[in-house]
Amino acid sequence: MSVHQCPHAGKTSCMRPTSLQVESLINQAEQLCEQRQQRFTALRRRVLTLICQAESPMGAYQLLEFLQGDGRSAAPPTIYRALDFLMAQGLIHRLASNNTYLACAHPQQDHEAVFLVCQHCGQTQEIHTDGITHSVQEKASRYKFKVLHTSVEVAGLCAKCSPGFNPPSAGGLA
Amino acid sequence: MSVHQCPHAGKTSCMRPTSLQVESLINQAEQLCEQRQQRFTALRRRVLTLICQAESPMGAYQLLEFLQGDGRSAAPPTIYRALDFLMAQGLIHRLASNNTYLACAHPQQDHEAVFLVCQHCGQTQEIHTDGITHSVQEKASRYKFKVLHTSVEVAGLCAKCSPGFNPPSAGGLA
DNA sequence: AATGTTATGTTATAATATAACATAATATGA
DNA sequence: TCATATTATGTTATATTATAACATAACATT
Numbered sequence: 001m002s003v004h005q006c007p008h009a010g011k012t013s014c015m016r017p018t019s020l021q022v023e024s025l026i027n028q029a030e031q032l033c034e035q036r037q038q039r040f041t042a043l044r045r046r047v048l049t050l051i052c053q054a055e056s057p058m059g060a061y062q063l064l065e066f067l068q069g070d071g072r073s074a075a076p077p078t079i080y081r082a083l084d085f086l087m088a089q090g091l092i093h094r095l096a097s098n099n100t101y102l103a104c105a106h107p108q109q110d111h112e113a114v115f116l117v118c119q120h121c122g123q124t125q126e127i128h129t130d131g132i133t134h135s136v137q138e139k140a141s142r143y144k145f146k147v148l149h150t151s152v153e154v155a156g157l158c159a160k161c162s163p164g165f166n167p168p169s170a171g172g173l174a
Numbered sequence: 175m176s177v178h179q180c181p182h183a184g185k186t187s188c189m190r191p192t193s194l195q196v197e198s199l200i201n202q203a204e205q206l207c208e209q210r211q212q213r214f215t216a217l218r219r220r221v222l223t224l225i226c227q228a229e230s231p232m233g234a235y236q237l238l239e240f241l242q243g244d245g246r247s248a249a250p251p252t253i254y255r256a257l258d259f260l261m262a263q264g265l266i267h268r269l270a271s272n273n274t275y276l277a278c279a280h281p282q283q284d285h286e287a288v289f290l291v292c293q294h295c296g297q298t299q300e301i302h303t304d305g306i307t308h309s310v311q312e313k314a315s316r317y318k319f320k321v322l323h324t325s326v327e328v329a330g331l332c333a334k335c336s337p338g339f340n341p342p343s344a345g346g347l348a
Numbered sequence: 349a350a351t352g353t354t355a356t357g358t359t360a361t362a363a364t365a366t367a368a369c370a371t372a373a374t375a376t377g378a
Numbered sequence: 379t380c381a382t383a384t385t386a387t388g389t390t391a392t393a394t395t396a397t398a399a400c401a402t403a404a405c406a407t408t
Contacts, residue, residue, distance in 0.1 A: 059363085060363095060364070061363070073387090073389085074388090075388070077387085077388080096327070119322065132309040135303060136288065138305075139306070143299060143333065145292075146331040147329075152324070157320040162320050218355095235394075247356090247357065249357070250396065251398090255356075273394085273396095352406085353407095354405075356401100356403070357402065358402090360397105360399085364395070365392100366394090367391085368391085370390100371388065372386080372388085373385080374383105378379100378382095
């Protein structure tokens, strides 16, 4: 399980970040919440940490199990409320196509994102694409449709999971 | 509830089609299934008809109620199996953002679609956009990601429901 | 009719998410 | 500091969406 280079420089969802990178994401979140006078509570911090540490987007009940593992009392509303908060703050995204949640790669700016969701390993990459956003906007305006939010979720196979892919260091074994 | 002009000429999901248009959609479906040696059973026909007649995309349990209203015995698997079949045949689409199902506007060709989903009235327009599809494809290939299916769901307000919209015939009342 | 295949019926349950109300923690102002 | 308001969390129950597993029925082919 090697960590690959990534264009997003430490704040991306396309790989499992190191503990230092997670810490940095959490710190960013803390600052954002402070600026907005929102409470970044222990629970919210814990949930965001779990999401940041995950290899791939996680389901609500998966996260809930981790909370319960903490010894903490946790029922479904516990996790859904935390997720709602984190989404409202733009710190995480929800993937409608598989009901999972993942850390936002760029919590600073308000943006529309595109997600490349690997059907084989689940790893999901958030990418930015003015091109797509603009195409949608342009098309929508032709229908006098006022865009509030655009969800683009691309199902497919990531580089590692594409047929024929052989990891460079493994010589095709395993 | 007037029927507006629509670029899709009778086979669109942006409005409630007339009974003649529904009939035509069903006939198309029947022909496609025959060509593919698939059984277009009474149940499947009924479900597709319900979806075609709907003003806006319908939930599975909503559809199920209609089936039960028919006097027919119907449990969840009844409707989900019909929906699965219709999706496999490309006759309907599923919107992941709100768990609803709507008739495909162009069942003939295999296509990627973009959906403009009105948050106020629920009406949903399927549009075709090579631009968006190509943008996604191009972006994905830069990440060596093999695209299998692209889902684009745009939440917003349709022309009728946009703030300030006044229906031409109502003079701003109601 | 006998047989295999596909579709549907039926029961149960899984997976995802929210409502409603109680308690606890935090913030604010007197 | 205390009283109060507000926000967050705990708790119980339930709603919503979807599937598993197995039985029966319909259909297709011989």
